[in-house]
């Protein structure tokens with residue numbers, strides 16, 4: 001078992017990582033328990049595949065599941081209000097934890113509900129996808145989408161505990177697993193060139209189900225994220241913004257493709273990271289070889305790496321317009337995370353939308 005501490009003083013918490021952890025979730029949750037029940041928010045797919053395993057792990061506790069439709073469309077006002085009403089209808093006591101059992105959508109949605117119901121209740125993240133295990137379950141970003149864009153409404157609300165069971169990944173479709181792997185590679189590109197080299201050597205084994213590779217990737221990613229979150233919890237110093245390497249481009253690609261199954265978030269991140277490295281090379285920050293190396297690795301595991309693969313070649317102006325709606329854009333310029341080498345991400349805010357559009361049309 002590995003435990004990573006997110007060192008945020010009174011808001012600090014443990015991330016516990018162990019294969020088979022669901023089987024002893026009850027014991028790990030005992031210190032947080034306020035009542036004889038556990039309220040679990042999940043989605044239909046996760047609940048069907050893994051619900052029984054969690055219920056068994058919770059032992060004698062009475063489990064109250066709230067099972068929502070799967071997919072990004074659930075990160076919406078109507079689903080949020082319905083969830084809050086269900087929680088209040090169950091007589092949720094202040095201080096009673098809500099368990100978020102699922103991928104990033106469930107974590108963001110249940111976490112936001114926990115942030116606002118009765119002015120704030122604790123919540124526990126039990127992430128079941130690779131993307132949620134290595135990124136979204138740690139750090140306290142919660143929220144929903146709005147007409148104006150993705151994650152436009154939300155709150156920082158740190159979980160009280162994160163329980164990661166890599167065995168849950170066995171239930172994931174291979175495409176979703178691969179998409180989550182893009183977020184693993186991200187940590188190498190942001191600040192750990194050795195970890196990127198590890199990914200090059202072990203990424204295929206991880207995706208094929210190698211338990212040691214999975215455990216190492218999750219532990220390394222969570223440790224990197226915990227360090228960054230502890231340094232810049234609310235993204236005020238710029239340190240946490242580095243976690244968005246590839247993400248501004250990714251959100252633009254997702255917006256242009258309608259946040260659909262056409263392009264999963266992690267797939268968009270893979271293309272976005274390659275674009276970020278290629279733009280870095282054009283601006284003389286890193287060598288073209290670094291960008292090629294990233295593209296070669298992501299392609300080797302079956303991830304898309306070009307705008308053409310997303311059906312978006314020639315869409316530079318439309319994508320650049322989306323970049324200006326990003327929460328991080330300032331004074332009419334996008335804020336992009338680029339890199340002056342593998343493992344050395346940095347924020348760049350002096351690129352004009354026209355320059356980005358022209359770059360994207362050539363990319």
Ligand code: GLY
Pocket residue numbers: 135136138139141240243244
């Ligand atoms: N996923 C980016 C962050 O948590 O800051």
